[in-house]
Amino acid sequence: MVKHTPSSMSQHPPPEAAQTLLALMHAQGEVARLSEREQLFSALLDSVNAVLWAFDWESRKVLYVSPAYERIFGRPASLLLADYNEWRSSVYPDDLEYAERSLAEVLVKGAVEDREYRIMTADGQLRWLSDKCYINQQTDGDQGVIVVGIAEDITENKQLQGELQRLATTDVLTQSSNRRHFFDCARGAFEKARQDGTALAFLLLDIDDFKQINDTYGHPTGDHVLLRIADSGKTVLRRGDLFGRIGGEEFAAMFPDCTPEMAQHVAERLQREIQRLSFSHDDQTFGVTVSQGLTGIVDSDETLDSLFARADAAMYQAKRQGKNQIVLG
CATH class of the missing domain: 3.30.70.270 (Reverse transcriptase/Diguanylate cyclase domain)
Structure with missing residues (x-):
């Protein structure tokens, strides 16, 4: 008969403990992978020269704005998330009526992909945006209407177009x-x-x-x-x-x-x-x-x-x- 010493038993934990350990290791691995994915997703959002956003139409509240907002608009995202009028005040005054009217068209069309307007950054720079917006088709009816969009900085393209137009004329x-x-x-x-x-x-x-x-x-x-x-x-x-x-x-x-x-x-x-x-x-x-x-x-x-x-x-x-x-x- 083989006698198990305490040391030999410690090397072979009971099946229940082994399963718990394996589950814990698996969970830790999943957390690590999720963290890596989140970091990768955040890095991708930050590198794109466009702002992803989500807007609750009924409450007139910005629900989400991606990291590029602060770089392109030159304004704190926290102010926008606290007050929708922060976006209105950033739009170039001559373009505000069009920017708001074209945003409202998404309620009728479901998508508006040809919006271009100018904004003023906090330090006075004038930038052109191509701001596409869509009704979120996955929105729960109880949530109301959620509009999502992507606002791309097209200032360089506009400047190039202007220069080509000048050269042509x-x-x-x-x-x-x-x-x-x-x-x-x-x-x-x-x-x-x-x-x-x-x-x-x-x-x-x-x-x-x-x-x-x-x-x-x-x-x-x-x-x-x-x-x-x-x-x-x-x-x-x-x-x-x-x-x-x-x-x-x-x-x-x-x-x-x-x-x-x-x-x-x-x-x-x-x-x-x-x-x-x-x-x-x-x-x-x-x-x-x-x-x-x-x-x-x-x-x-x-x-x-x-x-x-x-x-x-x-x-x-x-x-x-x-x-x-x-x-x-």
């Missing part, structure tokens, strides 16, 4: 409208004048002897002349007038709700402004002049092309008559 040298953008805007202004029955004037301007300037002083100096002419146009023209560079040394302007006779006063001021400009190159100083052709809508059969052709003919007539003058066409 702006003359690189003079920073005025390029030919395509000018005529796109001019076409819209022309159609509006036709529909409203209002006056409209069209002007073409060409720098006199510009080739000689380039040949004598070099193209960098010629570019400087173009830039100063464009600046003069932007300074003299009225608010709402259109102005752009449509060729090498040729500029155009359109004057909505303005007869050619009224526009001539603006053209004369521009002529004087340009005559006062002074340029220098290698101790040589020189000035420039421009020839302008000006016309307006004369009958119901008028088109933008006919306006352009008449202004162009008037401008070349100004060239033939000695340059540095304005001719009405």
Whole structure:
């Protein structure tokens, strides 16, 4: 018969104790795994450049907001969780009505995925958000309506879009409208004048002897002349007038709700402004002049092309008559 010493018995615990120990070890393992998952989930939420949120529609209370809120909004999450109006105060004032109205549309549509509005951070930065929202389909009826959403920071995308738009519509040298953008805007202004029955004037301007300037002083100096002419146009023209560079040394302007006779006063001021400009190159100083052709809508059969052709003919007539003058066409 084998006798069990106390030490040998301690190495073999009763079955019930072993099962309890195994269960405890398993539970500890599950807790560790859950903790790891929670840490991973929290890290993922913190790394995403978007805010996850949940909102109780009936009580007007924010139930949850992810860690990215404080980074994007620059405001403590605790204030938002305590008071829904914290979100309202963060929305850029011009966009608040749209942001609230589009949020309410989720009650009808079930989902709103095209919301874009601006917010102001606590330190005064302006940011663009794409804030999609949905009705939580798993909500218990006793809970009321819970709206969940994701607000993504799209500020960089908006800035890129703005820069691409600027490059597509702006003359690189003079920073005025390029030919395509000018005529796109001019076409819209022309159609509006036709529909409203209002006056409209069209002007073409060409720098006199510009080739000689380039040949004598070099193209960098010629570019400087173009830039100063464009600046003069932007300074003299009225608010709402259109102005752009449509060729090498040729500029155009359109004057909505303005007869050619009224526009001539603006053209004369521009002529004087340009005559006062002074340029220098290698101790040589020189000035420039421009020839302008000006016309307006004369009958119901008028088109933008006919306006352009008449202004162009008037401008070349100004060239033939000695340059540095304005001719009405």
